[in-house]
Amino acid sequence: MVVDTDDTMLFTYDMEVGDMHFVFDPAEQDVWVEGKKFTATPGMVDLVTTAQRLGFAVIGITGRSDAQKAASIENVTDVGYPGFTAANYYTKWPTGAQPSYISCATSSCTTVEFKAGTRRHLEQDLGYDVVLNVGDQWSDLQGGYADHTQKLPNPTYYLPSADLPGVHEPRLALAQPLHHEGGRLQRTRPGRRGHPEHRCGQEDHRRLLRRHR
Numbered sequence: 001m002v003v004d005t006d007d008t009m010l011f012t013y014d015m016e017v018g019d020m021h022f023v024f025d026p027a028e029q030d031v032w033v034e035g036k037k038f039t040a041t042p043g044m045v046d047l048v049t050t051a052q053r054l055g056f057a058v059i060g061i062t063g064r065s066d067a068q069k070a071a072s073i074e075n076v077t078d079v080g081y082p083g084f085t086a087a088n089y090y091t092k093w094p095t096g097a098q099p100s101y102i103s104c105a106t107s108s109c110t111t112v113e114f115k116a117g118t119r120r121h122l123e124q125d126l127g128y129d130v131v132l133n134v135g136d137q138w139s140d141l142q143g144g145y146a147d148h149t150q151k152l153p154n155p156t157y158y159l160p161s162a163d164l165p166g167v168h169e170p171r172l173a174l175a176q177p178l179h180h181e182g183g184r185l186q187r188t189r190p191g192r193r194g195h196p197e198h199r200c201g202q203e204d205h206r207r208l209l210r211r212h213r
């Protein structure tokens with residue numbers, strides 16, 4: 001099982017309402033992260049510990065930075081999530097330190113490229129099967145490499161992130177595994193024929209026509 005951190009394992013509302021007043025400030029966020037001041041998101045300690053008791057590995061993937069990794073692991077541990085270490089808790093690398101298993105369209109990877117690419121690494125390099133991916137933002141869940149996704153509510157903020165190259169809409173109902181082709185992650189199959197928001201190339205149309213014959 002893969003879990004996000006902010007507003008998935010840890011609840012940021014107290015920071016938002018108390019200090020930021022709903023205007024995100026990375027310096028202020030770092031004070032909260034390094035101070036390990038976040039409480040657990042209601043219900044999530046039970047979910048994670050139940051999954052672990054049933055034998056599932058639970059792996060963290062967060063957009064927090066590598067510099068915030070140690071404090072983040074301490075925070076989640078302090079509020080009741082057992083078992084997180086640097087080995088199973090993935091944070092975003094600094095410029096120039098991109099892992100070799102991640103490929104992105106540009107040097108600054110999007111959230112979806114980072115998170116989906118990390119899940120791909122879990123499945124294709126480390127031998128895991130991601131059965132459930134849990135997050136509060138759509139960008140936690142786009143890009144495949146999970147058998148199931150669970151979107152948590154977040155009435156406080158929305159973080160837009162472009163989907164993977166070649167994937168234009170976060171249509172999670174059609175979420176499918178991606179394959180690596182020509183240096184880019186792509187869906188293994190194109191979306192539904194005729195979907196007004198699905199923009200696909202001629203090759204996609206040819207494949208769709210073959211499929212529908």
Ligand SMILES: [Mg+2]
Pocket residue numbers: 004005006007008135136137
């Ligand atoms: Mg989050």
